């Protein structure tokens with residue numbers, strides 16, 4: 367217990383127990399008279415809170431309620447989440463958190479985390495030193511420019527680091543006192559926000575790229591000086607900034623980009639489970655990706671690395687990868703490709719025999735390539751047509767089809783359609799939530815490839831193993847461990863990824879795999895599996911008084 371007493375103790379969210387303070391604690395800490403007579407248990411408090419959640423009029427109100435509970439009593443907040451993860455997750459995280467970001471300034475109640483604004487760029491170290499608590503294991507930082515699928519939210523983007531860190535704690539077991547959400551406020555190009563009288567951010571257009579990268583550099587330098595061992599997670603940065611930032615810092619500090627690497631690891635994890643069920647290892651699959659943005663390339667690059675891990679040469683692996691953008695197949699004779707796209711471009715000679723005029727399109731690729739895996743990160747709604755899906759299903763026994771684009775309305779196909787067109791043979795996972803499939807009178811949930819399956823476990827792993835880098839192999843280890851946890855391996859009617867209710871247990875297995883890989887890669891001190899298991903258990907914080 368702390369040296370705080372009376373109202374100070376009651377209003378410290380990390381230390382208060384509210385009505386659960388016992389008689390003797392009330393006497394000892396000057397709380398007598400400050401609370402009603404009854405002493406309640408944590409369990410009773412949790413049930414009371416769920417009653418209050420039920421009484422709210424809609425999910426945004428439930429989000430607001432939970433956020434204010436978090437600011438009032440963190441132990442109780444996390445006990446409430448643990449009581450019903452499946453119900454709580456969509457309220458504190460995707461999709462409701464999107465509304466929380468959109469209405470951030472109107473809904474403002476209390477500060478949390480750090481707001482580092484461009485006009486204060488000369489005081490970055492001072493601001494970091496003002497952090498509420500000194501010892502930090504995980505920072506999640508955003509600049510609010512590409513929030514989920516809802517674009518530039520300026521300072522409202524802070525909802526995302528807050529939400530992600532709630533999951534670092536509830537799923538990954540990171541002590542909430544050792545987490546720090548950060549918002550880099552470099553302006554906003556969202557006209558509605560610039561006009562909003564309540565807008566709480568720096569009311570200014572986003573700064574130039576030169577100023578921006580210099581600011582990010584100064585921020586990283588300040589973090590390295592103040593918190594040299596912290597895990598720094600980049601979240602919801604716009605595509606032109608996300609990959610360059612990751613490349614610039616990944617070899618210099620303990621860092622990763624959740625949208626690029628986390629999402630790719632989850633897609634690869636689902637692919638792992640699916641390949642096992644299909645009975646064809648990834649290295650024997652032809653993999654087609656529709657979408658050549660940083661997310662699509664990120665997933666394909668992880669697939670390529672995995673094929674190499676499975677024994678292929680780099681060239682053999684690339685020969686199994688087919689990426690298409692709006693213009694069709696990426697080929698080396700195109701002059702509109704970025705460097706990371708060019709690395710996957712096919713030699714026109716590979717497709718000459720198809721006799722296609724112009725760039726081959728998706729229908730041509732599935733016609734001429736025995737594609738076992740079709741992935742979509744294109745936001746091209748309906749791109750996986752009935753004809754394309756049926757062609758695939760005519761060539762392989764168990765086609766693996768993942769329409770991963772967000773939000774739901776942008777998906778390349780609806781799981782129910784893919785299921786019907788393939789007579790239930792397709793192995794399906796999506797990016798956004800979809801209703802369950804109905805098969806033989808049974809409801810089968812559709813696996814949703816959200817990075818929440820991986821980032822909390824990565825945080826737990828690097829904290830427990832004291833890793834100093836996040837390597838690509840660690841992210842692939844996370845994917846494999848997630849794939850091994852696929853419920854569909856044991857039950858053909860089960861989804862490809864674990865249920866939300868089981869995601870906390872899965873995180874322990876993923877964390878062990880990631881920690882082991884960190885040791886193998888020489889980025890964490892040597893430790894046996896038993897030692898790593900003990901460290902993971904010891905790192906886990908659980909909500910209890």
Ligand SMILES: O=C([O-])CC(=O)C(=O)O
Pocket residue numbers: 460513514515602624625772816817
């Ligand atoms: O937050 C989520 O649900 C997934 C994610 O990172 C994003 O869409 O940017």
Ligand SMILES: [Mg+2]
Pocket residue numbers: 514601602624625
């Ligand atoms: Mg994100």
